[in-house]
Amino acid sequence: MDNKVSSIGVFDSGFGGLTVFKSIAEKLPQYNYIYLGDNARSPYGDHSFETVYQYTLECVEWLFEHGCPLVILACNTASAKALRSIQQLDLPKRYPNHRVLGVIRPTAEIIGDFTKTQNIGVMGTRGTINSNSYPIEISHFFPTLKVHQQSCPMWVPIIENGEHLGEGADFFVKKYVQQLLEKSPDIDCILLACTHYPLLIPKIKEQLPKQIQVLSQGEIVANSLADYLERHPEIEQKVAKQAKKTFYTSGDINTFNAHASVFLGEEIEAQKMIANH
Template sequence: MDNKHSIGVFDSGYGGLTVFKSIAKKLPQYNYIYLGDNSRSPYGDHSFETVYQYTLECVEWLFAQGCPLVILACNTASAKALRSIQQKVLPVKYPNHRVLGVIRPTAEIVGDFTTSKTIGVMGTRGTVNSESYLMEINKFFPDVKVLQQSCPMWVPLVENNEHTSPGADYFVDRYVKELIAKDDNIDCILLACTHYPLLVPKIREVLPAHINLLGQGDIVSDSLVTYLQNHPEIESQIAKEAKRLFYTSGDPVQFDTHASVFFEETVHSMHTDPGNSK
């Protein structure tokens, strides 16, 4: 496979595969390279500086594979690193490359799913503490109230394939109820972590029926369709051979086992070390 014409998709681990799954389904004709930085995940509890450094290393690794466009399919990376990469790194070192995240496309439409003008956001500590969703949603829907809830146990449950176990019930029930208790008017909850779609069946069991539950896969893939239509200078560089490569900074055998659950297809990955690629 010629790597010089692929869309790069990055996540700290497996979660971005839920977004990649939607992108590949909606835009199956393009070539893709997925990179999971599993050896250093989860990113949620790391500092801004650490997440920025890790994300930049992975983005530059994907650039080195020839990807002119990289999607940060990770809310923590999008919250803590995207803006700095876009504003400080790309103009100086990579003026012909583009990096997109998952927060802005979600913020652009999330207000359309609430009638009470009250939204709940569930994410990692890193995403919640960054207040990125508060700021971005306010830009597009200044009349919408946003309540946040960090869910520190959800990613470990999913990463360890415990999301369907009875042990997950307690933490799903706990975090959902803590969020709802913050405002009775919440009628829409955004799952602001790409791991969380695997917990949707359990979330729906404890969520009141009138509350909309939004994932990010379809939102981000729809946004990418529009972006490529509006940026032919990028779209024309992407090979249309429907090929996919998967890389992990962790153990490929372990990655393939878990990734196949997230991606809902058999995955065969290769090992790489983006932190020592220079």
């Protein structure tokens, strides 16, 4: 980390984390950021716990090496399958001065405020849903809340292939929304537990009764990070405040740039991630 200007690292397996990154950078524009998308190995959703942990740890360590004392896993699958292991096994032994945060806990802490019926839906990748991370984490804060889960394995591929605005997406949006709503007539709030899914919000809302609220995580995570930095000046003071944003991908740069502009609403020029080893 010598001679490197410190940044807040934001990691995702692909492009979805850019929706969280966008909210964070809008809320806290003064800081330096490095975004890393592991597009070469995306999507993470169907990989085993061990594989997701290994991939996530490699990317987190890469961000540490590039001067990030704090890394946000802007990826639900990585937050579900890797965050706890990294926090409990790797940080204390090898990186005691670094911090890694996820997207599940900040969401779980406030989700109960959005439902009157105490019934919420959670839509995510197969990996996130199978991990049961959301019901477990939510139960700590809202023990009476009923959580109905639905995996949506086709949504990320549709979005990553730029088909989310087309008619092809309609079929799979309708299919998964209907499957979720069949689980309970009382659902009044749906959490999009994958950072890709905000791009499908217009189509998702078309399939829902008006009274059902749809929550995406960007704003929630941004507010939680602002609070975290306020409570942890020892981390906050390490991060440079030059409002600089740098983007890296393990995949093809041109593809990343084209997709990233869709997620961010602005043109960017990414760099190629070169592995530490």
